[in-house]
Amino acid sequence: MAAALAAQGLDWIVPEWPAPSRVHALSTTRNGAAGHAIDFAASAPRVASGRELLRHFVPTEPVWLRQVHGAAIADLDAAYGGFAADGSVTRTPGTVCAVLTADCLPVLLADRDSRVVAAAHAGWRGLAAGVIEAAVAGLSIDPASVLAWLGPAIGPCVFEVGSEVVAAFCDPDPGAAECFVPSTKMSMNMNTNMSADMKWHADLYALARRKLARAGVSAVYGGDRCTLSESEFFHSYRRDGAGASGRMATMIWLGSQ
Known part of the structure; x- marks a missing residue:
């Protein structure tokens, strides 16, 4: 077919x-x-x-x-x-x-x-x-x-998100932090406000697997x-x-x- x-x-x-x-x-x-x-x-x-x-x-x-x-x-x-x-x-x-x-x-x-x-x-x-x-x-x-x-x-290598996305998952589930890694280009900028302005790479697949496992x-x-x-x-x-x-x-x- x-x-x-x-x-x-x-x-x-x-x-x-x-x-x-x-x-x-x-x-x-x-x-x-x-x-x-x-x-x-x-x-x-x-x-x-x-x-x-x-x-x-x-x-x-x-x-x-x-x-x-x-x-x-x-x-x-x-x-x-x-x-x-x-x-x-x-x-x-x-x-x-x-x-x-x-x-x-x-x-x-x-x-x-x-x-x-x-x-x-x-x-x-x-x-x-x-x-x-x-x-x-x-x-x-x-x-x-x-x-x-x-x-x-x-994919996680190109899906860059802000701290608000990290908070949306990690505030209710701290273990979800494993699904995010700091963006390389942001981590190299030492003048970046790490709490509000930092960028992260998010792994939608890992987040979904975590949600499925918890379900x-x-x-x-x-x-x-x-x-x-x-x-x-x-x-x-x-x-x-x-x-x-x-x-x-x-x-x-x-x-x-």
């Missing part, structure tokens, strides 16, 4: 994780024929073309969320009215959970017994707000039965790509800017058997 999709103008990544055969998942890249895009602010026709093409390879139209960098999870088995949400969960075969990202972290969750799946959009604000914990809770199963996959996000999920896969550095594969908001960056779609659904 992936080869067929690429041949027709889109490209995707298939998660490498031991999910049951009934669980299907993919994450698109920026690659593909001209005229196709899953999400691109500067070109609505390209988006319409890309999503129409994608629709041939998923069982139903993906449920696109109104993402706001929060922690709300939409239950797609109930009526979803387009309210703000940064994740979704379903037990219904054929219903496609989807999130859009371009540096933020897409997280997929699946039950080892193929009963339920979820997708979450986890930038640093969403991670700090508890979107991963909310998504795990939304599955309503024993966390020990949950598999997680971390899709393409900005009881130990089977975590993925988390080894960088959207900013791998320009040939991924869109990046930080690299390309708000008006020029597209977004990738990461999706998960249950098959009928």
Whole structure:
């Protein structure tokens, strides 16, 4: 299926994780024929073309969320009215959970017994707000039965943040300090105010793994790509800017058997 999709103008990544055969998942890249895009602010026709093409390879139209960098999870088995949400969960075969990202972290969750799946959009604000914990809770199963996959996000070597981001994680969880390292260029400037003006490199993948572990999920896969550095594969908001960056779609659904 992936080869067929690429041949027709889109490209995707298939998660490498031991999910049951009934669980299907993919994450698109920026690659593909001209005229196709899953999400691109500067070109609505390209988006319409890309999503129409994608629709041939998923069982139903993906449920696109109104993402706001929060922690709300939409239950797609109930009526979803387009309210703000940064994740979704379903037990219904054929219903496609989807999130859009371009540096933020897409997280997929699946039950080892193929009963339920979820997708979450986890930038640093969403991670700090508890979107991963909310998504795990939304599955309503024993966390020990949950598999997680971390899709393409900005890598720790290039994700520079301010002290307010460090505080958002370390104030409630001092152990999260291990997920941050001082920026080299800032640490060399001895005139920098180390408390307010210092810059740090944040590891979204490590923060997500920590959140998952605290939620009881130990089977975590993925988390080894960088959207900013791998320009040939991924869109990046930080690299390309708000008006020029597209977004990738990461999706998960249950098959009928």
